[in-house]
Amino acid sequence: MNDLPSSDLLSISRGEYPADLILRNARLVNVFSGQIETTDIVIAQGKIAALGAGYTAAEEVDLQNAYVAPGLIDAHVHIESSLCLPPQFATAVVPRGITTVVADPHEIANVSGAQGVRFMAEASCDLPLRVELMAPSCVPATNMASSGATLTADDLATLLADGTVRGLAEVMNFPGVISGNGDVTAKIRAFAGTPIDGHAPAVRDKQLNAYVAAGVGSDHECFTPEEAQEKLSRGLYILIREATNAKNLDTLLPIITPANSRRICFCTDDRTPADLLTAGSVDDMIRRAIAFGIDPIEAIRMCTLNPSEWFNMHDRGAIAPGRVADLFIFDDLQIPAARQVYTAGKLVAQDGAIIDPVPNPLVPDTLKGTCKIKWSGVRLDVGLRKRHIRVIVHLANQLVTENKVMNATVRAGNIMADPQRDILKIAVIERHNETGRCGIGFIQGFGLQEGAIAGTVAHDHHNLITIGVDNVSILTAIKAVLSAGGGLAAANGQQILASLPLPVAGLMSDRPIAEVKKNYDQLLAAAKQLGSKLEDPFMAMSFMGLEVIPSLKITDRGLVDVNAFALTELFANG
């Protein structure tokens, strides 16, 4: 038997040579038939060699009727939002049963361009998690903010040609798609025949017809059941998104029917370390879907067969001969929670813990020290020009904001934060190229009564963003962030209350995720102490700079009226 060529999986499938591993007495979740099937699972060379009886193997495990589903797939995630490097992200999600994530590295791409994308690819090698990268389509998202890098259609085509990416990540410039903008259209054309993910919040009717006709194939920005049903009917895969800060699952579960569920996947988009370590990932969405009343096998298909079809990942998403042996093993079909997880036929996690943690990669110097501001450009005072100002109104658990005109609070000729009315100062300071650009505005909904918070995580340009009550606190928070090479901080007056260094591109820590979570908890406690009523003011703040999600946002170039897709003035007519 030793003369078996290692490539000869078929002779093992035929039962002529012993396999590497047999999992006996499995209750297989068969995503093709939609049924539970009691069988042995025969594994060799990291793949499923066979199903059924009559095989032998070097190692045998009796699963004692445990359920075995295909390893789960998160259909859309930004790993950078975990504030950790891919190995630490994997440490959190693999024990949950997630064996593949379709990741859009557009956070690091906005800081470091193609170099950042390639770093994420390299940092994802040899993990017990398959990280499938998509090409960030919107770097920068618009010309209304200053990113650290630009990725052209040619740059993205190079990433596709060399196998770094599998498709085009969320095309967020939906007005560009709909209008047939040359640059966006060139990117879509470059990715013809590959999966092209969309991002089209509140795009309906005729605009939706154009968005779909342009060649986009999915959407994860549905905020109402009607919107999701319309998009699904027009041919978009619906990736139901349950992020830490943008929760659509409860709203959208009611649209799922046996007749349409094949067009639906689950994704997490952006989750904090705490969320990943406590709630989990798409495994949590499956449990909630089942609790809502969705058939368990149908729920599991939304994280297995469906995304494997949408993303042309036909080597996984099901347990079948020739597919990779990525397995999610659990005991209760009504509450699937991973007891064991296999990746490529190897047991990689058990009872919620990863078995062989992978160390973080070496980070090249060019990805450190990315946070540099030109202090002479930082002017935090806002001189009165009109009595009315446009205020960003943050809405709890939403990325969309309201755009309200309010009376300014004035002192000594300057517009001031007014904690009593929950109006705080917000600033975005360019931090990639020391241009000195600095946008200033005001925001409602964060609740700070004193102090300030700041961070270098600010979607998608990732400039330095800060919200605070007074300039001294704001400056203290900014300096705390900069001295760490990027990160998050909370300050009050000249005192730093808490900080989390994120030296990798100003986005990610090089520390273990549990440690990052602990630091993050301290930040949240500090913000709470300052008066914040939000569950997570840092994540909320990081989306106040995202100029592609309505209604009013702020970048280093100033306030953005997203509905008009144009920069706008702070001062307004009353």
Add this chain to the structure above:
Amino acid sequence: MNDLPSSDLLSISRGEYPADLILRNARLVNVFSGQIETTDIVIAQGKIAALGAGYTAAEEVDLQNAYVAPGLIDAHVHIESSLCLPPQFATAVVPRGITTVVADPHEIANVSGAQGVRFMAEASCDLPLRVELMAPSCVPATNMASSGATLTADDLATLLADGTVRGLAEVMNFPGVISGNGDVTAKIRAFAGTPIDGHAPAVRDKQLNAYVAAGVGSDHECFTPEEAQEKLSRGLYILIREATNAKNLDTLLPIITPANSRRICFCTDDRTPADLLTAGSVDDMIRRAIAFGIDPIEAIRMCTLNPSEWFNMHDRGAIAPGRVADLFIFDDLQIPAARQVYTAGKLVAQDGAIIDPVPNPLVPDTLKGTCKIKWSGVRLDVGLRKRHIRVIVHLANQLVTENKVMNATVRAGNIMADPQRDILKIAVIERHNETGRCGIGFIQGFGLQEGAIAGTVAHDHHNLITIGVDNVSILTAIKAVLSAGGGLAAANGQQILASLPLPVAGLMSDRPIAEVKKNYDQLLAAAKQLGSKLEDPFMAMSFMGLEVIPSLKITDRGLVDVNAFALTELFANG
């Protein structure tokens, strides 16, 4: 409005320019949502520009609540079996609502190789039918028969690279696939990432595990519900086949459930002109599925969305913005029968008739005159060597035969046909390269009491095949076929009773399909007059040479024991 660039579909989708055509008041069969949706369908540049209200167009049609489904897809067909060239095949199926066929040109490929494949591609241009060719994987099917051509893995890769084919057609050499045969494996590797169709009759259990692990993705040779369920559970798409001579629909309809139907498509494989003109194509399978109790939208999906997914034909299979405007319009959801058919936004058929028939193409001389035999090799007498012979037992409406040993009927030292026992002489004569090879055997089940039939359609090598009672009739039938440059004939003694010339590769007529059907009816009448009890002895005969379908078959090289996958002797021990 005249300055609209022709490429700018999006501005029509946005409603800013009038479309070419609007179909108002359609009851759209939405294959994504699984629901019927009342809407206008907006068409421009041959595509769906938009769905919904508020659009204008140069031409408007009120559908008065007719149902509109995506144009139907036949997932697997050999056009050559219609005995007509592609334009005439289209004349038959397009009025039925079929707008795409996935065609395996392996009949002509076995006669004329890549030249034949390219001819079929050229003959399918500019039709109201989209003909998607797959690369014939088994030319020749085995080395137990003599084809006119050989297609190597490199030949097939060339066809893929130049866009002639979309994937690899039915891999019939299933023993080769399962054993990891180098030649078959090379073909499968060359088509990695494309759809690879299978053909694995009665392959189960361990053999099936190996067949799937090798990379094959579908099967259309399921003869029992259990076989189909097992294959589906192992990851194969099930293409339910209802051919003129191999009918699996009634047997397999019971396996279809809402949970597995996404993995099921319908196909016709081989249908005669009469079958196409009377029963129809996959449209007939849809009606029968609905009558059986399958939900109509689910039935329609098996000929639209499902095959579009399996074959990566994401530009069709659904009515959605950006997809081709191929439409199947009918009035009764319980009995969908095409009233109108659109291809690429153009009305191409109405009330069962094609509107603008496309003329047959010019046929190059190299594809004519392909039928040449070496008369000196034709020895129809069979001298007695043993008293027992192996007899091919034909089973009505089956491609599989039985392999029975019987007493020979002997006269003057020769084995004779014995019509009283329904034992007839069968011969296959090599007709591509004048090698003089001639296989002789005996067959039961055709029922001729006198005379003979002959033809140059003999799957898949398409040598000259003949079945008859006496040598004179057999020679008359052979000569009738050869004098027509290939075709079918029935004869009695020295009289030709009926004949159908098939001068294109000895497989296809260059005449209109209605005329072909009429000739064919005359052949059937002649065969009946000779005593045949079979519905279609010519089609039945054409599969008696197919050495990959069990149990006993015959080629120009002699009898083939398909279960042993080897040539065998006519004479047996009793």
